Amino acid sequence: MLPIVLASSTDQGGFAPPTIDQTHLPDILPWMAEYGTGFGKQMLMIILSVILIAAFFMLAMRNAQLKPGKVQWLAESGYAFVRNGIGRDIIGEREFKAWVPLLFGIFFFVLLNNLFGAIPFLQLPSFSHAGSAYAMALIVYVIWIGVGVRRNGPKYFKLAVVPSGVPGWILPLLVPLEIISNFIVRPLTHSLRLMATMLSGHMIVMLAGSGAQFLIMETGNLALQGTGVLVILGSVAMYFLELLIMFLQAFVFTLLTAIYIQGAIAANDH
């Protein structure tokens, strides 16, 4: 409904929907410099997230009691969720403990940066910028390949791309597919899934905001102003959907990390 109303209004008043460029605010250092030339808001939020996560968990666990307070309980619950729900369930009882810190760090790093998109004034999910998503996917990519090689030696690459129990004549077809799927597509989907969902959520917020503003303030038509109110109401529902997606994407990103690592550890088992 929103696009239709906006499209009809475009003919009359010239509504300009927000563009990707508008997600790229001018940089902070140097002040108001063109995006990409200096230190920007997105980078500030990445740093802020590191500080907030570290501060929260360190303060929560500073005077750890056996009978936890609310903050400590929250911190421990978050830890147990990643530890058992992702680490132990995916990587397995025998190996998971060494990987819990990494999964824990990734989950809360991605989660908080996603939630920034739902916090007024901050309102920028860091991972809607491809650079951050690439960085995280690259780190995970390097780690799971490194684990695979360390566990299985150089023949890990053979284990990873040559499926066992497959007739020999089909291998020329399968091996290139496996190479593409495991070593090229995997990091791309890992990063783009996160980036695209966050960017689209961010775009929807921007679109709903500017659309409602345009409909209510600039059309001067009572019916269209009414639809503007509807847009605001709809954006509230979208907000909660976004919250869910933010959590879900952090979970999925961490879950996939665990799955990749588990695959590298157990490459020899299948």
Next chain:
Amino acid sequence: MIRSELILAAAEEGHSANPLIPNWWEVLVTAVGFAVLMFLVIKYIAPALEKAYQDRYAAIEGGLEKAEKAQAEANALKADYEQQQQEGYAEANRIREEARAEGAQILADARQKASSEAARIVEQAHAQIAAERVQAEASLRNDVGALATTLAGRIVGESLEDDARSQRVVDRFLEDLDRSEAVGHGFHGSTAAGAAE
């Protein structure tokens, strides 16, 4: 519509509007920021959380174990107590039973003793009465003879000291008396009346 705008914008400005092209500074900041975070997590946060988790797990596990042990102890104690109670009941029953038997025994003994004592007393009394009667009879027999003789002597006015005759009379009288006594019961009274006359 957005796409056409996008393409337009990209075409107009010709830079960085493509969301797939990263800002390399952001890549760097994210990588470094995450590295710093991981350093803190590995060095401080994860160990503290893991320790808390293990402590809690141990506490819960230990608590459960302790509770189980306490439960077992309580059960054993209860069984013990119940057994003791059972034994106590049995003991009490036994003692009560014994006391009842003993009481009955004592009662029976006493009763027997009393009845034998009574029998003995009655026996004794009978014997005494019989002896006294024999004695009384003997003394009566003598006295009645002498009395009757004296009386008869006074009546006939002469001495009936003539032994041979008076002795015969007395003996005959006493024989009659004996005979009548053997026949009827009211002999004593009539004799006494006769003697009084």
